[in-house]
Amino acid sequence: MRNQQLRVRVLGGAELTMDGRPLVELASAKATALLFYLAVTGTAHSRSALAGLLWSDLPEPTARANLRLVLTKLRRVVPEQVAVSRQTIALADSRQVWVDVAEVSRVAAAHQDDDELLEAVRLCRGDFLEGFGVPGAPLFDDWLTERRAAVRADMLALMDRAVQRARDRRDAAGGIEVTRRLLQLERLHEEAHRALMWFLAVGGQRSAALAQYETCRYLLRREELGIEPAADTLALRDEIAVTRGFTALGVDPLASAARQDVALAAGPPPTDLPRPLTALVGRERELARLHELLDDPTCRLVTLVGPGGIGKTRLAVEVAAYRQGRRRDGTVFVSFVGTSPARPAEAADLVVAGLARALEIDLAVPREPLDLLAEQLAGRELLLVLDNLEHLRDSAGVLAELLRRAPGAQLLVTSRRPLGLGVEWLVEVPGLPYPPPGADADAAGYEAVQLFQERARLLRPNSLAIDGTAGAGRVCRLVAGVPLAIELAARWVRSATPAAIADRLASGLELLETTAPDVERRHRSLRSVIDWSWQLLTDEERRTLRRLSVLRRSFDLAAAGAVAGAGLPMLASLVDQSLIAVGEDGRYEMHELLRQYAAESLAADPAEEARTRWRHAEHHVALLPPPGEARTEGGPSLETEQENLRAATEWLILGADPITLDAHLVRLWAVYQRLGWFREAQAFFRAALERHVAPLHRARWHRMLGETHQQIGEANAARYHLERALDLLVGRGARAAAGAAGVLSTHLITPTPYAQGP
Structure with missing residues (x-):
């Protein structure tokens, strides 16, 4: 390797030297980034392109002015190496500039084992521009991420050859x-x-x-x-x-x-197993379970089930990559993303064709394709990874036949619903664990927050410096630990703090999208992921999910029937499709992001939304006993239904007639008083007092609000609301009369009977 004037090292820590002397005069991160970019790409670039690369957040005139300042510095520090014209900028030819990554790529591309091989390996000190970042240059960061993956592949290929040569010698x-x-x-x-x-x-x-x-x-x-x-x-x-x-x-x-046809290097095997660009975070429990099942010779079929964006494919790829040497004929990965049968009967044919293509089996012979595929698989011992099978529900019979006729084959499937075969082992993939409210001090110990930190660190190393892990923990709670949602949210750290990202997320799904080329098109928007699940549903299933969206947190079978008209078969179908989950207590839950999506669909039909919310309110209001009576046993606890009671009350405050609302608030106050939920009761009474209603109702609500303040020791506020109640009934002048206490007991304690709701 020749000794050159300007030497650029980008593998491992970044390093620039001129005649053996470190270049410290650049100082500016963007000047250094520009020099690295020109050296690594080895070609001329337009001024506009370079200005956009490093200052994409600024108007073009400002960006070009900044570029001129940086060029002035470069031409002062490395005058002989920078070639500048009116339109383009480049570095001088390779005789004046030596770049370590270019040398590695050159030797890696050569097929002969020459004397330069070990010397090139010694240049591989670490990942491409490891630890290097440029604040405020998102396009440069995108290039850095993409280039880092390509350079790593070159280094691994180079080392593979070097190991083979050392073994041979x-x-x-x-x-x-x-x-x-x-x-x-x-x-x-x-x-x-x-x-x-x-x-x-x-x-x-x-x-x-x-x-x-x-x-x-x-x-x-x-x-x-x-x-x-x-x-x-x-x-x-x-x-x-x-x-x-x-x-x-x-x-x-x-x-x-x-x-066993397993390459020494971790490069793509002959079966085109995907190579993720980022490390897997967490999932130790799921990985251990999958390896336990796949090590069991009696386990022939494992299906990873979970909603879109939960990380099923990523988990399957991770498992498959480390099991390539455990089956004699390796691993075959087949993705069915984008395949769509015109008729359900064609699903089986698509699976057979996809497997044959991956296994390089020619189906052009005049024989039944399934027979030909089964014959080719019969003598093999391999792991077949079949990705995204949820839309090919009629293919289960083909898979059962292949398992019967190919005893050495083992299947690992990802799907949003089970295949329904008797030999199928299910592994449910949940969201990553995330911190509950109040656990922000320990948020860094949760896998969801660790994923957010890991992805955010790539784009903005100090992204958590302002609000620590509290904002990241809130983001992870809002998306309930869904990895895709966390990764999409983390991409905003270049322009907002985690706390600000959480504030935006609380208002909808729009933030969870990206146009980055390193993200699969189907995963660039969480809305598009949910769209795909929505399209696979029947009209009745979509209608049920829309109605279930008014339920909060968890709900039981009775609530599902009363609110959405959903019986056990319908709920079982939605559970199978990973759209709702059933807990150990038998209660159902819908993922918050799916609930938001379904709620938007419901809101598109205001009449249906109003009817559904009234059914929801009537069902949950009926759980409250009349004042002075004990609640009957057998139903869900009021603590369990607190979220739904809150939603029902909010709806009644907005739309119920005063008589119905008054009766509900009196019954609600009796329960909240017993349970000690005084702050929440205050919020409801204040909201109700915004309504224009008769003095009797307002007086009663002021009286109950005053009692909430009295219960928590806020004497001044309690006195104010109790006096307002008396003023509404007897007037300010008569407040001190001897009968005032009687007025309160006569008019403010007994509620008006419920009116019939719409």
Whole structure:
């Protein structure tokens, strides 16, 4: 490698040197970013494009003026390396500028094993521009994220070749160096751990090789995945433990992996398993359960079920990536996103065609496609990952037939509803755990907040410096721990604090969308994710969900029937489609984001919304006993129904006639007084007093409001409202008369009977 004047290092920590001297004169983060961008891309760019890249939040004239200032600084510090014209800006040719990532890409693209290979590996000190960020440059950050993934793939491919060459030459020292660098990038790369064990053993370091096995076992089992090392790793460990002549070790781990068509590097396998650009956060419990099931030879079919955006595909990919070496013929990933049968009967054909395409099976022969596919699978031992099967509900029969005729096949399916097969094991994927109200001090310990922090850190490293984790915890509560919603919300940290993001989220779903190219089109908006689930429903199911949206928190079967006309079969269908969930207490819940979506649909028909809210209010008002009477046993507790009672009361305050509202508030006050819910009662009475009603009703509401203040020791407020009640009944002058107390007892305690609601 040649010694050049300007040397640019972007792998690991960023570094700029001129003739061996660090360039500290740039100072400005955007000047440094511009120099890195020009060096890495290696081409000329227009002034407009560069101004937009680094100052996209400013008007173009201002952005171009800032660019001119930065260029002035660059031309002063590196005058011979910057080539500027009226239209474009570039760095000088490669004879004057050396870039480490360009060198790695060049060597990685070469197919021969040359002497430069190990030297290029030594340039791979870490991820692309690790720790480098530019405040206020979102487009540059987007480029950085995309480029980082591509560079990592180049580095892994380079190291793969270097390990293979060291193995072929039995170069223990070189192999140890390369595998250790590989593990710095991918510490959970089991094949790399196995290779390092082999090289250490061949090099005579038996104890170090056995210690490396324990390190691998610890990382896989305790820190990340909850699984044991693969059989090949265990076999190598046993061979090292009993062998004395290490140069005569038997089967090496790389040859074993090659026999199973598993690449040493963590690059895309021949089956095109997706490679996520970001790390998985949390999910230890679900990962452990999946590995437990897939390790069981009697378990042939596992279905991950959950609503859209909950992370089913991400979880399946994570599991599949670490199980590639556990089945003789590896793993095959087939996505059914975008497939849509014209008729239900075509669903089975789509599944057969998708599997055949992934397995490279030619269906052009004049035979039944299912028979041909089953015949090809019959002798294989592999894991089939079938993603997004919810819209192909009529394909279950085909999968059952394949399981029967291909005993070595195991299926891992993701779907928003179960397949309904008797051999199916279900693993429900919930939202990530998030902090409850009042737990903001401990919010950082919850997986949902950790995900928000991890994604926000990529875009704005100090995003949580202002309000700590409190704002992030509130965001996670509002979206109930849904990973996609958390990731979409975190993308706003460049322009708002987590607390401000939470404030916006409280008013609707519009914030949960992005146009970023690194996000799958179907996941760029949470609304589009819910749209897809909505389209799969029947008209009756959609109508039921619209009506259920007026229920808050949880609800029971009686409430579902009274409010939405939904019986047990309908609720069971919605549970199967991951649209509502049933708890251990038998009560149902709808995810808050879906509830908002369904409520918007209900509000589009004001007449239906009004009828549904009246049914909701009538059902929950009937749970309150008359004043002075005990509540009958058998129904849900009033504490359980507090949210629904609150919603019913708010609706009655807005739209009920004064007589109905008055009777309800009297019954409600009797219950709230017993339970000690005085603050909430105050809010209701104040809201009711905004209505224009008869003096008798206003007087009674003032009296009850005064009592709430009296109960919590607010004497002045209590006196004010009790005096207002007397004024409304007998006038200010007669307030002190001897009969005033009698007026209160006669007119303010006994409510008017309920009127018939609409």
